[in-house]
Amino acid sequence: MVPSAFDFHRAGSVDEAIELLGRLPDAKLLAGGHSLIPMMKLRLAQPGAVIDIGRIQELSGVCRDGDVVSVGALTRHGEIAASEELRASCPLLAEAAGKIGDPAVRNRGTLGGNIAHADPASDLPAVLIAVGAVVHLAGPEGRRQVAARDFFVDLLTTALDPAEVITRVDFPVAAPGTGQAYLKHEHPASGYAVVGAAASVTLSGGRCTAASLAFNGISAVPHAADEVVSGLVGGTLDDASLASVSSLLSVRDPLGDVHASGEYRVELARVYGRRALASARDRASG
Template sequence: MFAPQFDYYRASSVAEAAALLEQHPDSKVLAGGHSLIPVLKLRLAAPSALIDIGRIDGIRGIREEAGRIVIGALTTHAEIAASATLQSGATALSEAAGMIGDPAVRNRGTIGGNVAHADPASDLPAVLRCLGAEFSIAGSSGTRTVDAADFFEGLMTTAVEEHEILTSISLPSGSGGQGSAYAKFSHPASRYAVIGAAASVAVADGVCSAASVALGGLVPAPVRAEAVEDALVGKALSAGAIADAARCVGDSLDDDEVLGDVYASAEYRSAVAHVWVGRALTAAAARCG
């Protein structure tokens, strides 16, 4: 498959990329290309130009800063899956990154490209919603920060404006007594999420003191399952309590919003979502050290 013709500009800094985006209003940002190139080949998009940010060193890598973990937009899924900092501080994220595609895809695909594309069947948006991520977005007039609740606006739509670039994502670093996990019902061929459930729980004095649960795959943009969270806080994280709480997930899903396709109908996804929520919660609870 051949993409439609486009011009190509390589940016060596965020400022240069922002300037190029201003100069070329119908352009798209290229990072690893694993979301954008398939879209171009299918001719679902036909931008006049690509602005390649893939060589900007300052927006790559994982660092800890003021109690948060900061992940550069160009960090690959392989790097996120292998990061000891994320494995201990944001387990659900490294776990989810390791479930994306396959090793060769994970070597090239980036977290920034993944979330800026905002495919509803993608894994990372639900995890970032669950873990309370903040997104740094740069434009020619400066940088702003958006939290996950406002970043994912809908189907393949984010808060990043056409002339802006997502530069980094930060997460609160997990602490003792807290654990997180991601459980995924993969499409057997594409490995995209039919249902993705991310859970983070904290335990104090033997009971759940805080819970965050987010779902992806079956909704246009990731949603928090507040009904599940509310049902869990204050209870001991027994198998029965987790199963009962997980069954509340339907209360947080809008039936008109749930996605279905030829593989898995909306009704089916709604009916089995609690299983994946339960699995994510069980794994997260087991990680509360």
């Protein structure tokens, strides 16, 4: 399959991208292309114009500033997975990025493109939620920040305005004593997440001081499983307590399809959630 025809524009800067978005009707931003081009080839997307933002230098790279590590929207999954900085400061993100697709997909796909597409079976959205990331947007009205929990609005829908560009995502640097883990039940055909569990826990003196858990794949937007982890703070995160809280997972209208029903996805999420928390705990203690 081949895309239908479109006008092509290359933006040299964020401001130029915003200007083009404002001027061209029916335009789409093109970064790595791994969400957009397949849609265009299947003609599920037929934009009149494509704005290539792939060469905007300021949108790429990993940069730590104190307690925050910023990842540019154009940073590729492979770079994220291999980044020493991220493996130290936000290992959950690096681990999840390393489980996206396959190496060739990770060589092209970008953080911004991934979250802008907001595919519920994608690997990164739950990570953003689990660690409390902040998405930075730029538009004709200026720049703004959206918390990850507010960014994912619905199936394939985000808080991103059509006139805006994602510039970067800020991730809090993991506190000392933090362990994180991303576990994925991979779709055997597409490689996407049937269920992806992103967990982060912080231990101090053997006691949990913070815990978070979020899931890809089970609902239209990533599921922040506060109902599971809220009771963990103060505890020791022993296997019994993790098993006990994992059953508290509650998902309204779970996604289901020919490959995995909603009921099964929720069950998988309970198992993977517990295992991700246990793995995060072990890493925190280790």
